[in-house]
Amino acid sequence: xxxxxxxxxxxxxxxxxxxxxxxxxxLTEGVTELSRDVHDLHMIIFWICVAIGVLVYGLIIYSIAxxxxxxxxxxxxxxxNTKLEVLWTVxxxxxxxxxxxxxxxxxxxxxxxxxxxxxxxVTGYQWKWRYEYLDEGxxxxxxxxxxxxxxxxxxxxxxxxxxxxxxxxxxxxxVLPTHKKIRFVFTGADVIHSWWVPALxxxxxxxxxxxxxxxxxxxxxxxxRGQCTExxxxxxxxxxxxxxxxxxxxxxxxxxxxxxxxDSAKADEGRQLSMNELMTKGKxxxxxxxxxxxxxxxxxxxxxxxxxxxxxxxxxxxxxxLDVVLNGKAPMMPAFKETLSPVELAAVVTYQRNxxxxxxxxxxxxxAIKAK
Amino acid sequence: xxxxxxxxxxxxxxxxxxxxxxRWVYTTxxxxxxxxxxxxxxxxxxxxxxxxxxxxxxxxEPGMQFVDPGFFNQMTTLHALxxxxxxxxxxxxxxxxxxxxxxxxxxxxxxxxxxxxxxxLLPFGFVMLASTLFMDGGAPAAGWTLYPPLVLQTGNSxxxxxxxxxxxxxxxxxAAINIITTVLNMRAPGMTMMKLPLFVWTWVITAFxxxxxxxxxxxxxxxxxxxxxxxxxxxxxxxxxxPVLYQHLxxxxxxxxxxxxxxxxxxxxxxxxxxxxxxxxxxxSSMVYATASIGLLSFIVWAHHQYTVGMPVAGELYFTYAxxxxxxxxxxKVFNWIATMWRGALTFETPMLFAIAFVMLFxxxxxxxxxxxxxxxxxxYHDTYFIVAHFHYVLVPGSVFALMAGTYYWLPKWxxxxxxxxxxxxxxxxxxxxxxxxxxxxxxxxLAGMPRRIPxxxxxxxxxxxxxxxxxxxxxxxxxxxxxxxxxxxxxxQKATDExxxxxxxxxxxxxxxxxxxxxxxITAPFVK
Numbered sequence: 051x052x053x054x055x056x057x058x059x060x061x062x063x064x065x066x067x068x069x070x071x072x073x074x075x076x077l078t079e080g081v082t083e084l085s086r087d088v089h090d091l092h093m094i095i096f097w098i099c100v101a102i103g104v105l106v107y108g109l110i111i112y113s114i115a116x117x118x119x120x121x122x123x124x125x126x127x128x129x130x131n132t133k134l135e136v137l138w139t140v141x142x143x144x145x146x147x148x149x150x151x152x153x154x155x156x157x158x159x160x161x162x163x164x165x166x167x168x169x170x171x172v173t174g175y176q177w178k179w180r181y182e183y184l185d186e187g188x189x190x191x192x193x194x195x196x197x198x199x200x201x202x203x204x205x206x207x208x209x210x211x212x213x214x215x216x217x218x219x220x221x222x223x224x225v226l227p228t229h230k231k232i233r234f235v236f237t238g239a240d241v242i243h244s245w246w247v248p249a250l251x252x253x254x255x256x257x258x259x260x261x262x263x264x265x266x267x268x269x270x271x272x273x274x275r276g277q278c279t280e281x282x283x284x285x286x287x288x289x290x291x292x293x294x295x296x297x298x299x300x301x302x303x304x305x306x307x308x309x310x311x312x313d314s315a316k317a318d319e320g321r322q323l324s325m326n327e328l329m330t331k332g333k334x335x336x337x338x339x340x341x342x343x344x345x346x347x348x349x350x351x352x353x354x355x356x357x358x359x360x361x362x363x364x365x366x367x368x369x370x371x372l373d374v375v376l377n378g379k380a381p382m383m384p385a386f387k388e389t390l391s392p393v394e395l396a397a398v399v400t401y402q403r404n405x406x407x408x409x410x411x412x413x414x415x416x417x418a419i420k421a422k
Numbered sequence: 423x424x425x426x427x428x429x430x431x432x433x434x435x436x437x438x439x440x441x442x443x444x445r446w447v448y449t450t451x452x453x454x455x456x457x458x459x460x461x462x463x464x465x466x467x468x469x470x471x472x473x474x475x476x477x478x479x480x481x482x483e484p485g486m487q488f489v490d491p492g493f494f495n496q497m498t499t500l501h502a503l504x505x506x507x508x509x510x511x512x513x514x515x516x517x518x519x520x521x522x523x524x525x526x527x528x529x530x531x532x533x534x535x536x537x538x539x540x541x542x543l544l545p546f547g548f549v550m551l552a553s554t555l556f557m558d559g560g561a562p563a564a565g566w567t568l569y570p571p572l573v574l575q576t577g578n579s580x581x582x583x584x585x586x587x588x589x590x591x592x593x594x595x596x597a598a599i600n601i602i603t604t605v606l607n608m609r610a611p612g613m614t615m616m617k618l619p620l621f622v623w624t625w626v627i628t629a630f631x632x633x634x635x636x637x638x639x640x641x642x643x644x645x646x647x648x649x650x651x652x653x654x655x656x657x658x659x660x661x662x663x664x665p666v667l668y669q670h671l672x673x674x675x676x677x678x679x680x681x682x683x684x685x686x687x688x689x690x691x692x693x694x695x696x697x698x699x700x701x702x703x704x705x706x707s708s709m710v711y712a713t714a715s716i717g718l719l720s721f722i723v724w725a726h727h728q729y730t731v732g733m734p735v736a737g738e739l740y741f742t743y744a745x746x747x748x749x750x751x752x753x754x755k756v757f758n759w760i761a762t763m764w765r766g767a768l769t770f771e772t773p774m775l776f777a778i779a780f781v782m783l784f785x786x787x788x789x790x791x792x793x794x795x796x797x798x799x800x801x802x803y804h805d806t807y808f809i810v811a812h813f814h815y816v817l818v819p820g821s822v823f824a825l826m827a828g829t830y831y832w833l834p835k836w837x838x839x840x841x842x843x844x845x846x847x848x849x850x851x852x853x854x855x856x857x858x859x860x861x862x863x864x865x866x867x868x869l870a871g872m873p874r875r876i877p878x879x880x881x882x883x884x885x886x887x888x889x890x891x892x893x894x895x896x897x898x899x900x901x902x903x904x905x906x907x908x909x910x911x912x913x914x915x916q917k918a919t920d921e922x923x924x925x926x927x928x929x930x931x932x933x934x935x936x937x938x939x940x941x942x943x944x945i946t947a948p949f950v951k
Binding site for chain 1 (some may be wrong): 476484486487488489490491492495558559561564569571572574575577586658659660664665666670699700701702703704705706707708716731732733738739742743746747749750753754756757758760761764765766767768769778781782785786788789792793795796798799801802804805806866869870871873874875876877878879880881883884885901905935
């Protein structure tokens with residue numbers, strides 16, 4: 051049983067075989083100049099608070115210990131002291147000015163996105179991220195990995211500790227080069243999301259209809275994980291971010307590989323695909339694009355997301371089914387015309403019509419979708 | 423409790439309370455209405471607390487064990503709405519009703535019928551809000567901030583949520599009008615503004631904040647309503663609007679709102695610390711000015727809740743500086759409380775214990791608040807558990823502790839009986855230890871990268887979440903003891919003297935009346951020298 055398996059959690063940690071991070075107490079220093087600056091500010095203001103805390107709590111504790119009636123003290127009756135009151139107004143004010151100066155310097159630096167060497171556009175969707183490499187023409191979605199997705203279902207009975215980087219892993223990570231100033235531009239497709247990778251030192255909201263931006267120059271190769279931090283609906287907790295930072299050469303190789311894969315996918319668009327090919331590709335597409343709402347078994351969530359299994363749409367005429375997938379349906383179903391390729395669209399529609407006992411038996415080819 | 427009170431007041435015993443249930447429906451008596459407010463608040467505190475326990479139960483360990491993520495979001499949303507509008511605000515309104523007329527030497531509130539109405543709107547508002555749980559699509563799940571576009575995806579409960587806010591807003595505005603009118607017009611001879619007890623002063627400032635910002639919130643949610651049903655585009659970029667405009671409107675209300683929740687606490691604590699230190703309050707006038715400055719500053723710092731929305735850098739910097747300034751008057755208050763205790767003759771009855779815990783733990787929330795005002799650092803803290811820890815430190819060991827302190831302080835006056843001191847102290851220690859076990863680890867969670875409002879989390883967050891959940895359950899169940907202590911004091915106990923606390927009669931007019939005070943008190947105004 052999954053209940054209470056992590057309690058006492060400290061003991062459990064030692065036995066976890068899969069890759070999991072340990073708990074930490076403090077803010078990360080991160081891997082960019084900005085994240086280090088922010089960490090420094092955080093530490094300065096933290097120690098200022100500690101110092102004031104020692105003073106305030108020290109005085110209270112001293113007073114509790116010594117100025118108690120049970121010790122037979124006679125209460126004083128002073129009730130004002132102008133000098134003292136001016137002092138504890140002015141000193142905090144001076145401390146604050148001391149903090150405002152470095153804070154301003156860092157904020158101006160964070161806002162300076164000029165001189166970027168490449169730009170990545172990040173779009174928040176319910177509940178996945180879309181990354182467009184504006185200089186390379188690459189464009190893909192990044193969703194929660196299948197293992198985490200299976201384990202996070204209510205009553206799955208899968209121990210989260212047995213899943214690699216539970217809830218912090220994606221199917222396709224964002225790959226970035228190190229030592230390059232990268233500008234990110236953000237927008238939202240449906241509601242507001244917020245893109246946060248702590249190691250980069252900041253987060254930014256992705257707002258539908260507006261563009262916000264930020265920048266990072268990653269100094270160290272590695273894998274950096276983060277999450278959506280603006281409540282965006284049911285699966286807000288399940289749209290992680292994974293950034294893999296590679297050397298420039300490795301990054302170039304990765305870009306070339308992606309472009310080649312894209313070209314071969316393009317070639318598929320003109321080809322007749324077999325039922326098997328469509329179903330395999332369809333399941334893959336469904337799991338990363340549809341399952342979050344309609345569920346992996348197509349059963350939906352009553353009152354929120356309609357079932358696809360045995361639904362009139364998915365077992366009815368092909369044209370109507372295709373229309374819902376291509377153009378969406380108010381208020382929540384997004385249009386997939388722009389976001390999925392003709393191959394993926396053909397595959398996912400075919401899959402929905404023939405999976406989980408929806409035995410319609412027909413299929414649609416990418417070429418037919420391209421014609422739409 | 424009022425039956426024998428009538429005997430203290432032989433001119434008016436024919437004006438004593440009506441009998442039975444209808445007494446409470448028709449009442450225009452400030453004490454009855456105060457009692458109604460506080461009982462409602464206690465019930466809502468339990469309901470909102472039960473929702474918090476659903477949240478903490480699901481978060482006890484990684485993985486989804488108990489609730490659907492959509493329902494989890496409904497719980498976080500309703501927990502906040504109920505605790506803010508149902509528990510803390512009505513509790514302070516109840517204390518204001520009971521205590522302000524007594525403390526300023528007035529026979530009742532200035533507008534008694536309005537008073538009845540402003541209370542009786544609340545139960546209907548909350549029944550409507552609770553009914554959304556049973557509607558198609560469930561209760562609102564977009565967080566208490568109700569940000570569009572997300573909130574526009576709410577099902578049938580959407581208009582009911584909006585109308586609930588309208589009703590609660592009307593109630594609050596009327597209560598605020600009543601308090602201001604009472605304090606400005608009905609003070610006893612000699613009770614000048616600069617002699618008002620601090621609790622009264624903080625409430626006057628709170629009331630002005632309420633009148634200023636409640637209409638803004640009502641307007642903003644009405645714009646949501648027309649965006650959803652009448653085709654307007656206030657917050658829809660595709661129609662020329664801006665989703666962030668809603669956030670500006672919301673936080674123009676929301677930031678003063680959080681001070682509405684804390685300023686009366688400052689007042690309560692400023693009454694209690696001098697009494698149990700057997701010394702006058704240190705720096706009375708600077709306390710009044712500090713409260714007023716906090717009230718004024720609250721109007722000009724709202725966008726520090728929005729450092730990540732991509733404001734122009736000049737906006738970020740302005741809101742950073744303005745927010746940092748709040749630390750100054752807040753610091754003045756903390757130093758004044760310490761100076762009040764300094765070289766006093768302290769005793770540690772339950773109200774004083776809660777008041778001291780308030781000063782220490784509210785200061786903790788103040789420190790994290792100061793850290794968050796540093797906008798570059800807030801780009802990391804924002805929307806993480808660090809924030810959750812911060813605002814629970816200022817709201818639970820802040821506002822709620824002040825309410826508990828005030829309840830223990832005035833309960834003998836209200837009921838005529840001393841509460842059980844031994845149980846009160848037990849309640850204090852259970853509450854104070856568990857509140858820290860609950861919320862202190864959340865600082866670490868936030869800094870380690872755990873976002874707020876998520877129903878499940880990566881396994882490196884497991885340890886502190888488990889601690890937090892254990893603390894929350896101990897905290898929750900300890901409050902049943904609080905309810906028991908109150909009921910016990912209402913039903914009987916050692917008879918309270920007029921003064922109740924040693925030397926208290928020097929610390930306010932309320933201690934010069936019998937315990938409990940007659941149904942109509944200060945029929946003849948006292949003279950305050």
